[in-house]
Amino acid sequence: xxxxxxxxxxxxxxxxxxxxxxxxxxxxxxxxxxxxxxxxxxxxxxxxxxxxxxxxxxxxxxxxxxxxxxxxxxxxxxxxxxxxxxxxxxxxxxxxxxxxxxxxxxxxxxxxxxxxxxxxxxxxxxxxxxxxxxxxxxxxxxxxxx
Numbered sequence: 001x002x003x004x005x006x007x008x009x010x011x012x013x014x015x016x017x018x019x020x021x022x023x024x025x026x027x028x029x030x031x032x033x034x035x036x037x038x039x040x041x042x043x044x045x046x047x048x049x050x051x052x053x054x055x056x057x058x059x060x061x062x063x064x065x066x067x068x069x070x071x072x073x074x075x076x077x078x079x080x081x082x083x084x085x086x087x088x089x090x091x092x093x094x095x096x097x098x099x100x101x102x103x104x105x106x107x108x109x110x111x112x113x114x115x116x117x118x119x120x121x122x123x124x125x126x127x128x129x130x131x132x133x134x135x136x137x138x139x140x141x142x143x144x145x146x
Contacts, residue, residue: 010057010115013088014128019049019118021084021097026126028118035097036122042080044099046121048109048129050076051086051095055113069094072112106131 019026024034026049039047052072053065060068073081073096080099085092098105102119109117109131116130 011128014116014118017086017088019084019086019095019097019126021049021082021095026118026120028126028128031123031125032120035120035126038082038097039099039120039122042082042097042099044080046102046119047081047097047099048102048105048120049084049086049095049097049118050105050109050112051093051114052112053093053095057115065093068112072096072108075108075111102129 015028017027021035022038024032024038026032026035039045050072052068054060055068076096076098081096084095084097086095097120098108102117105117105119106129110133114131116128118126119129120126
């Protein structure tokens, strides 16, 4: 499979995924009043779903993914967050909905070798931000799709 085809497949998977935390669900390109309320409870206007599972978007064994998630929780211990899961067709992975500035959360996601994060902001649709690991290009935002 070509790199372009793999990227297109990954984008479709991200868009088809439900991002859940504490019973609230976010979907890319959609606004969620429940996520707005959760962000309010976390004392934030915005945040992002960040995972440590499956670095570089490659499947890793469950035990390793659980250890990586524990490491993410330890790094995020001073931040406000809610535990959650991303669920797609035939797969699921753990993540945290972390309250805060998405620019800081991009740095955290890069530390755990993630290809993207899902940013949520009160009153706005969730959006996918892809992380670029090449020379000094900033994070790239993908426009929401309906």
